[in-house]
Amino acid sequence: MESFDGEMNGGLREVMHKEKKVLNRGFVELVEWMGGDEAVIRNARRCWRSASKGTESDRKLLKHLLLKGHKTPFEAMVFTFDIKCPLFVARQWFRHRMGSFNEESLRYCVAEREYFVPEGLPAKLRDEWREHQEETFTLYEQMISRHSLRREAARAILPIGIYTRFYWTVNGSSLMNFLLLRTSRQAQREIRAYARAILEIVSTVAPWSFSIFQEFVLKGGESGSHEEA
Amino acid sequence: MESFDGEMNGGLREVMHKEKKVLNRGFVELVEWMGGDEAVIRNARRCWRSASKGTESDRKLLKHLLLKGHKTPFEAMVFTFDIKCPLFVARQWFRHRMGSFNEESLRYCVAEREYFVPEGLPAKLRDEWREHQEETFTLYEQMISRHSLRREAARAILPIGIYTRFYWTVNGSSLMNFLLLRTSRQAQREIRAYARAILEIVSTVAPWSFSIFQEFVLKGGESGSHEEA
Amino acid sequence: MESFDGEMNGGLREVMHKEKKVLNRGFVELVEWMGGDEAVIRNARRCWRSASKGTESDRKLLKHLLLKGHKTPFEAMVFTFDIKCPLFVARQWFRHRMGSFNEESLRYCVAEREYFVPEGLPAKLRDEWREHQEETFTLYEQMISRHSLRREAARAILPIGIYTRFYWTVNGSSLMNFLLLRTSRQAQREIRAYARAILEIVSTVAPWSFSIFQEFVLKGGESGSHEEA
Amino acid sequence: MESFDGEMNGGLREVMHKEKKVLNRGFVELVEWMGGDEAVIRNARRCWRSASKGTESDRKLLKHLLLKGHKTPFEAMVFTFDIKCPLFVARQWFRHRMGSFNEESLRYCVAEREYFVPEGLPAKLRDEWREHQEETFTLYEQMISRHSLRREAARAILPIGIYTRFYWTVNGSSLMNFLLLRTSRQAQREIRAYARAILEIVSTVAPWSFSIFQEFVLKGGESGSHEEA
Incomplete structure (x- = not known):
């Protein structure tokens, strides 16, 4: 089945170790993977x-597995991503328990001045938003440097829109569950942007699995995700 | 082994369905459980x-299981708690993947003006903290009501110290792992307060398991928890 | 919502702590549970x-959750069953990783002469089957008692159809996944008998959840389960 | 940190895609991996x-993580093994729920005449063992070919010592837990042979993590594993 390597290597060079921009300050980047279509x-x-x-x-087999819910073979492919996203997006992300997260900690690091600004705000409101956020960070920094408040407590004043960074290791089956829930129209716009970016990347790594997944599982995009928010 | 019921019923009436206060606005409450020492x-x-x-x-058996790391029997006892805590505490909590969480969502609900204030701040700083938080909530509310920003996006300006509420269903084995990491001196002071409150409650429900756990597993309290923060 | 208790208590007395016979020597029995429709x-x-x-x-909500795949709330109900089944059925059962198993061990116990006999064998074949199995057990017993072979090694000669016993603790969401795969026509006849017995029991405990589950999720019964065998 | 690649490549060529023999007919073989010390x-x-x-x-960090029980970083390394072992060993193996298994199925395949024979049996007993097993397989084959019994039911007469084959995908943290329990003196001799073979292989792939693991976690080898049998 020569197509695996032939097809993939070209595209892979494009997607590995490249930050794919998402939202105003975020990105996703594939840093490691194993398996792929062949392993499944x-x-x-x-x-x-x-x-x-x-x-x-083989294509027929993959389709059969996906339609019948036989998930175990997809656990043979595994990915590690480097992700930077707003904390409210990270909270939705971390609800997906099948996978591992290593995140930078504001108990040990001082927060950087990077925060989410909603798209489409009128200029005046956007300025007000930014101004308030800058004041928040100033207050946070003073609490730490001038008043010696523990970093882990001072962060309580920081906004939920602050950017965080983490590594995410996840197998193909759990990733598909994430994509199903988080590319859905019920999902929040911001995490959908991340889910789509990841779907693009893995479609290069395991083109058969993820094209069949897109065509037969995601298609309608009707599946909802109201609750894990 | 009559002691089980005899001992427990008295204490249980005390701990079930009672909010145990933690931090400035939080609590934990046991709403349901099954199993207990007998089931283990x-x-x-x-x-x-x-x-x-x-x-x-039987006591000897429980001690043997705990010291040798035989965790499966403790999965026969299960608890559901109702919890209210600051979001930065909830983030540490949700890192414990073996258990289930049902949390209120700021995609659907408007946030209430309840936020964490660090203990021990000098009065002037505490006032400054509160004042800034109140402004933050006012801005948040305006964004929603006056400018029709989506709730799910507007929350990005809210502080990480905002209180959230969730149900947590967890079995005895995963709970012990939580308690081991979160009562540790390396854990953040705020989540330690919650972990201690929960330890008190479950010690009433399954007194043998948790007294042996405290004496032989927690004792030194040396185990660390720097990373999941 | 008085219907919960009203409806359930009658039926519950019937199903708790009663062995429900399955196959030639097996059974399932509900020994403990928490949650139920109300908790979900x-x-x-x-x-x-x-x-x-x-x-x-509330019914509408349960239906919505089940159809959209929102599984977390169903993790608030938990069951412990006592099960006796042939080892080849237990092997299929233990493939369901979300749940806990406590099984008797042939490292420590001597096997009892209880084994599966396929239904519908002609009398002559059934006799041959039984006779060979009896010889197998005799050889097994001699290896242990006369030749001091370790029990854990001697069991290697025992048949895969030997009966084993275990406790299974599982939440409602994982149980539904088990039922979906194991009541399916693709599942092996023998484990389907167990799955149906369990479905009957839990339908008494949480009648709303499992009647909606049966009507809208199981219905076609098309879902397959070829692989975990 | 050039040592990673320098050290590893030589040894890796030795261990990848090579069957390492275990027991009378079994083996383990590393077929895929990602991560390693660097990823942790x-x-x-x-x-x-x-x-x-x-x-x-870095070495100090790895030791700190292992001693304090910080397991998440080790989930960044993942292995897939091809394994052939007696069914009673596979049953112990499959109790480790954190990992995925793809096993050949005797619902679809006809069993091969490969079965476990305990080491150290006197010649006469070994002959008796073999003879009985051969008769068992003959009966099994007749049931299928002559009497059209379903394969999935006919297997009930096969011995628990029959060899099975499966792929196992597991991350570094779960693997360490497996090794801790299954290299222990309390574990059954047969699975210990497999655990040691795997420890040798992964020590070549991630030499730092597993040498520190051996020195500081396994050392005494006191941890027991009586129950999952």
Whole structure:
């Protein structure tokens, strides 16, 4: 099945180790992965003691797995992303329990002046927003430097829109669940932007799995996500 | 083993459905549970096809399980708590992936004016803190009511110290892991207050398991928790 | 919403602590539970800070949650079952990782002469099957008692159809996933018998959740389960 | 930190895609991995926004993480193994819920005549063991081919010592937990052989993490594992 390597290597050079910009200050970047389409097919075929049979039959198998909810083979592909996003987006992200997060901590680091500004605000409101946020950071910094308040307590005054950074390691099955819920029209606009960026990246890494996923699972985009917010 | 019911019922009436105050505006409350010491012992003894043998031998078994890291029997006891805490505490809490969280959402609800104020601030600083927070909430409310900004975006200006509420369902084994990390001296003071309150409550529900846990696992309190912050 | 208690108590007395027979020697028995419909509704409504609104609106909510895949609220109900089943059924069961198992161990206990006999075998074949199994157990017992082979090694000669016993603690969401895969026509006949027995029991405990689950999720029964076998 | 690549590449060529023999017919083979020491250090340092500082300080960090139970950074390294082992060993293995398994299924495949024979049996007993097992397989094959019994039911007569094959994908943290419990003197001799083989392999892939793990966590080897059997 030569197509795997042939197709992928070109695109992979484009997506690995490149920050893909999201929102006013954020990004996602693929830093590591293993598996891909080949591993999913190999693992699924273990069930019948069979090996990959070439293009068409493998594609059919992937479609069957995705439509019937056989998720285990997709756990054979794993990704690590470097992510920078507003804290309210990170909170939605961390609700997805199947995956691991390593995040910078404001117990140990001093927060940088980077915060979310909603798109589409009239100029006057945007200025008011920014001005208030700048004052907030000034107050925060004074609490720490001048009044020796613990960083971990001083952060309580910082806005929920502050940017944070974390590594996210997640397998293909859990990633699809994330994408299903977070590209949905019910999901918040801001996390949808991240979900779409990630979908683009992984579609380069495992093109078969994620094109079938998009066509047959995401399609209608009807699935909701009101609650984990 | 009559002691189970005899001992517990008195104390249980005290702890069920009562808000135990924590920090300036928070609380924890036990709303539901199943299992307890009896279930742990029953499940552990299944391994040898044996039944509870009475006080001393059962205590010894519990101690053996805790010291050797045999965690599965403790998954037979499960608790649901109602919790109100600052968002920065909730973020630490939600890092514990083995358990389930149902939280109120600021995508659908308007935030209430309840926020964390660090203890021990000099009066002048505390006033400055409060004043700035009140301004923040006023700006937030204007963004929503006057300028029709989406609630889910407007919340980005709210402080990380805002109070949130959630239900937490967790089994005994995962709870012990939470308590080990979050009562530790390395944990942040604020979440330690919650962890201690919960430890008190569950010590009434499953007195044997948690007294042995306190004596032999927590004791030194040396275990750290720098990272999940 | 008085219907909860009114409806349930009658039926519950029937299903708690009663062995429900399955296959030639097996059973399932509910030994403990918490939560139920009420807890699911309470947890789901936390999202909007709302309380139960009475019959119709609560039913609608449960249906919405189930159809949209919002699983977290169902994690507020938890069950512990006592189960006796052939080992090849237990192997399929233990593939469901979200739940906890406490099983008797043939490292410590000597196996009892209880084994699966396929239904519908002609009498002559059934006799041959039984005779061979009895010889197997005799050989097993001799290996242990006469030749001092370790129990844990001697069991290697025992049949995969031997009966085992375990406690299973599982929340409502994981249980539904189990039921979806194991009541399916693709599932093995023997585990389907267990899945149906469990579905009957929990339908008494949480009648709303599981009747809606049956009507709208299970219905077609098309979902497959070929792989975890 | 050139040592990573320098040290590893040589040894890796030795361990990747090579069957390492275990017991009379089994093996383990590393088929894929990502991460390694570098990823663990990178993820752990994210907490403080710091980068790798070179040999000594990184080693110290790894030791600190392992001793304090900070497991998340080790989830950044992931392995896939191909494993062939007796079914009673697989049953112990599958109790480790944090990882994914893709196993061949005797619902779809006909079992091969490969079964465990305990080491150290006197010749006469070993012959008796083998003879009985061969008869068992003959009966199994007749049930399927001559009497058209479903494969999935016929397997009930096969021995628990039959060999099975599966892929196992597991992260570094869960792997360490497996190794801690399964290299222990309380673990069954047969699974200990597999655990040691895997420890050797991963010690080549992530030499720092696993040498510190061996020295400071495994050392005494006192931790027990009686129950998951």
